[in-house]
Amino acid sequence: MVEDERQRLAHLSINLQRRALIYNTTRDFFNKRGFLEVETPVRSPAIAPEKEIIPIGSEGWFLSTSPELYMKRLLAAGYDKIYQFSRCFRKGERGRYHNPEFTLLEWYRTDADYEQMTKDTEGLVTTIAGKLGMGTTLRYRGKKIDLRPPWLRLTISEAFKKSAGWDPVAEPVAQRFDEDTILKVIPDLNPNRPTVLMDYPAPMASLARLKPDRKDVAERAEVFIGGLELANAYSELTDRQEQKKRFLEEARQIEQEQNRTAPMPEKFLAVMSNLPECAGIALGMDRLVMLFCDAASIDEVIPFTTDEA
Amino acid sequence: MDISDVHKGTKLMIDNVPYNVEEAEFMKPGKGSAIYRFKLRNLVDGSNLNRTYRSSEKFTGANVSTREGQFLYRDGNHFIFMSTDNYEQYSIDETLLGEKSHFLKEGTIVTTVMLEEKPLDITLPIFVELKVMKSDIATKTDTVTAQMKSATLETGHEIDVPNFIKEGDYIKVDTRTGSYVERVVTKK
Numbered sequence: 097m098v099e100d101e102r103q104r105l106a107h108l109s110i111n112l113q114r115r116a117l118i119y120n121t122t123r124d125f126f127n128k129r130g131f132l133e134v135e136t137p138v139r140s141p142a143i144a145p146e147k148e149i150i151p152i153g154s155e156g157w158f159l160s161t162s163p164e165l166y167m168k169r170l171l172a173a174g175y176d177k178i179y180q181f182s183r184c185f186r187k188g189e190r191g192r193y194h195n196p197e198f199t200l201l202e203w204y205r206t207d208a209d210y211e212q213m214t215k216d217t218e219g220l221v222t223t224i225a226g227k228l229g230m231g232t233t234l235r236y237r238g239k240k241i242d243l244r245p246p247w248l249r250l251t252i253s254e255a256f257k258k259s260a261g262w263d264p265v266a267e268p269v270a271q272r273f274d275e276d277t278i279l280k281v282i283p284d285l286n287p288n289r290p291t292v293l294m295d296y297p298a299p300m301a302s303l304a305r306l307k308p309d310r311k312d313v314a315e316r317a318e319v320f321i322g323g324l325e326l327a328n329a330y331s332e333l334t335d336r337q338e339q340k341k342r343f344l345e346e347a348r349q350i351e352q353e354q355n356r357t358a359p360m361p362e363k364f365l366a367v368m369s370n371l372p373e374c375a376g377i378a379l380g381m382d383r384l385v386m387l388f389c390d391a392a393s394i395d396e397v398i399p400f401t402t403d404e405a
Numbered sequence: 406m407d408i409s410d411v412h413k414g415t416k417l418m419i420d421n422v423p424y425n426v427e428e429a430e431f432m433k434p435g436k437g438s439a440i441y442r443f444k445l446r447n448l449v450d451g452s453n454l455n456r457t458y459r460s461s462e463k464f465t466g467a468n469v470s471t472r473e474g475q476f477l478y479r480d481g482n483h484f485i486f487m488s489t490d491n492y493e494q495y496s497i498d499e500t501l502l503g504e505k506s507h508f509l510k511e512g513t514i515v516t517t518v519m520l521e522e523k524p525l526d527i528t529l530p531i532f533v534e535l536k537v538m539k540s541d542i543a544t545k546t547d548t549v550t551a552q553m554k555s556a557t558l559e560t561g562h563e564i565d566v567p568n569f570i571k572e573g574d575y576i577k578v579d580t581r582t583g584s585y586v587e588r589v590v591t592k593k
Contacts, residue, residue: 146436148433188409188439188460189439190431191430191431191433192430270437270438271438273437274434274437274438277437278432279440300437325434325435328435328436378435
């Protein structure tokens with residue numbers, strides 16, 4: 097067993113070195129642009145209630161599923177550009193692209209929207225590719241991906257009409273939406289270009305603001321590269337009443353359908369009236385490293401996954 | 406069991422048939438519900454099945470184990486084996502064995518797949534040596550090319566063998582394909 101582990105970890109060495117380089121480059125990228133690196137609790141008494149994200153409990157509290165609410169509490173207190181690498185935990189999420197403990201990179205800006213966050217992502221990914229000597233072409237799983245911005249942008253309506261034959265903005269059915277996203281829309285994306293899916297059905301973006309002229313569409317964007325869901329951006333909702341209404345409805349469904357408790361994040365709601373116009377994004381660092389290491393599985397970029405812990 | 410407890414190698418009952426999970430793929434949009442895609446092998450007939458399930462799915466595990474057994478004799482449609490561990494005898498119906506019954510002779514050691522305490526299937530050795538009981542004598546013209554002729558084995562099964570094989574010879578048979586491999590010289 098000792099020898100097996102030595103060999104397994106030795107085999108990961110190049111990927112782990114590359115991982116460290118990607119982290120350093122990411123820190124440089126944000127520091128140069130005036131962002132402040134912050135750290136917020138991994139364990140907290142309440143998290144954003146989300147039906148499809150199941151937290152791991154810790155003595156009555158919860159391990160973080162995302163640092164989003166703490167990041168917004170900092171914005172509400174006057175911080176304007178912040179980022180953090182954050183360990184997050186989501187129960188039962190284990191597969192080729194998932195480990196129940198993983199790292200999210202989140203960054204937030206005031207006076208910005210989801211389009212700005214997408215542009216930041218284009219900048220970050222091309223900067224890392226340059227630093228790794230790849231130029232603007234990423235080779236992932238036998239495909240050549242042209243990273244030059246601007247990346248392809250498709251609305252959810254366009255993508256679904258083309259690949260799944262229906263429009264989820266007109267019929268926001270969550271289960272069917274999730275299944276077709278995985279089985280029809282993602283496999284049909286252009287394999288040689290990063291793609292941004294945007295303008296999600298309003299009920300599928302619980303912390304995003306709605307488009308000013310479209311009450312059925314939320315300003316949410318998701319970035320896909322090489323078939324991997326890499327990042328999720330919102331123009332953040334700043335309306336406290338609306339946020340509380342959405343959280344209560346989500347919590348009601350969680351408690352009724354899943355028999356788990358979902359306490360309200362009261363401290364976040366309390367300061368929400370001070371939250372300025374802002375946007376934020378969460379990017380899966382393990383998947384970003386996978387792309388740059390041409391890794392087929394998340395196990396190739398994490399030394400100790402849940403199976404090796 | 407919950408679907409999140411199903412992994413590669415888990416044995417499940419689906420529509421009352423035991424399956425082995427050959428591959429399990431977990432797929433989930435960050436904010437959405439999960440989908441599991443399983444590649445399954447039917448433990449009764451070996452066929453493959455691909456199925457997609459939602460995260461709310463519940464499964465019953467299949468209590469499947471294997472044990473080594475030695476084939477003793479045939480009694481009508483029943484094939485009688487003896488466990489090499491505890492010398493208990495058990496019987497498997499001919500219909501469950503299918504074509505595998507063609508290559509079973511007294512003394513053959515097989516791996517038996519058990520569902521609970523019920524034998525379900527066997528895995529044969531890849532190669533078995535069987536005696537040719539009856540085979541027509543080849544005509545002279547047949548011997549010029551590598552033509553095949555039919556031969557009846559000691560199990561009663563007929564297979565094609567090269568013309569030089571005679572009654573009383575032992576031959577090696579590949580149980581995966583059911584085909585002749587070579588003549589066994591030393592065994593008499």
